[in-house]
Amino acid sequence: MSLETPAAPAASLPVLETEQDILTRAKRASSRRKRNTWLLRLALVVVWLGSWELTATYWIDPFFYSKPSRIWQRLVEWVTSGTDFGSLWYQLWVTVEEALVGFAIGAVAGVIFGVILGRSQYLADVLAPFIKAANAVPRIVLASLFVIWFGLGLASKVATVVVLVFFVVFFNAFTGAREVDRNLIDNARILGAGRMQVIKAIVLPSATSWILSSLHTAFGFALIGAVVGEYAGSKAGIGFLISNAQGTFDSAGIYAAMIIITVVALLAEWGIGNLENRLLRWRPSMSTSSQTVI
């Protein structure tokens, strides 16, 4: 048995990688990973749409199930020559306007009520059963009632959107206002803050991350509310297009409207994500992954 030879002095040992090597390798690995991710995504879309197109062309009836090429045609037709009821942009604007107005009203009301009830244990206890009951009501059904109350125009859709958005934002604002660090409030009081200053300087910023994360979900609900509201009764809007497409057995039209709504939701999602990053700059580097659109 031979003993291991003692290690050679450090100077004569080979340098296997320099700092430069390590950096270039890390960079290359990350760009390769990014590219592969996108390629794989593209492949998934191609397989999905391709198989749909093939099945709809050879086996199943595209009258009921439609197929990607027809949906694309319908989209192009809507964009270039407009829908049967006027320009696509007008229809889109009607829906987006309803969603935005309702979203704004619902979100502001949700924040205000959430913060008030979050700060007042007594009020929260008193109102708890009513809020739970109101939340348990299938509120989407109210869309039909609102059409009777407020007519076929903007108001009935806004009302539907408000009742959907309000509760999502309300519950998050409520939790956020309730979870405020006791120490921070005491500290602010010692520093001389009055009741309103505590709300403004401590409670609202502290609840902001809760509120903002609810806005992602809430905007999804706002679009649903607008579309369902239009579906229940209207003279224009994407929901109206869908309802009309259903009436004329135009499945491609339903898909096309769905795609348009999806694009709007994704854009809004991106906007809210940006707002979130701006308002929450103070947070330690956060991931931008928590995204939920319904």
Place this chain on the structure above:
Amino acid sequence: MVPPLIELTGATKRFPSGSGSVHTAVRDLTMTVQPGEFVAVVGPTGCGKSTTLSLVSGLQPPSAGRVRVNGADVKSIPDGVGYMFQTDAVMPWRSVLDNVASGPRFRGVPKAEARAQAVDWIARVGLAGFEKYYPHQLSGGMRKRVALAQTLVTKPKILLMDEPFSALDVQTRALMQDELLRLWSGSGAAVIFVTHDLDEAIALSDKVVVLTTSPATVKDVFEIPLERPRKVEDLRLTEDFRKLYADIWESLRSEVDKAREKGANRVA
């Protein structure tokens, strides 16, 4: 004789405890603090040291006895009180500058002036150049400096400190103790410094108050006749310091033992 700035007379604080009984945190506590005096309060863990501070700060009313600041009964937060909490209480969503400026802003000082005061105090606590940073970008010691500046910018006559340095590592803690002494020496503020660290208590204060195990009441009061200005780390090695330490520890030890026994019973 100057009248005492802070005066607790037979102060008692009881809380409803979760299980339907009443927990007494502080019982019959009598102590006084003179203007400009640095008083350290030591006692076993969980004995009610922090409760004492919240009585003086007016965040909680006493259940019995009297708490007076400046000769008047404490009903709400008295003027000129600063409070440094054990955990971070700086606002994570405000920059260092805005955090330090918030005290004056809450008190209605115009924005520009509040910021000027804040910049001055940020420099005094050694954070010049960090005005735009957010708390999460700073180390634990630096956040304590922010908290210190945030409190001192309001020019408190009474500074209540609740184990403010307990979460720091040993070297940072010694550094912060020196900084505190440096900043305090010019201010003329009275300090009540709560700690469970006897070293810290002796090194900083003029008077060490030893509390009994829960419910807390004053067991002994020791004068600390060490000269100022002090250098905390050098001080620890002197003969006088060790002698004081031995005396006070003698008093504190039996309370710590009692607290431990109680804790052991609770676990068992």
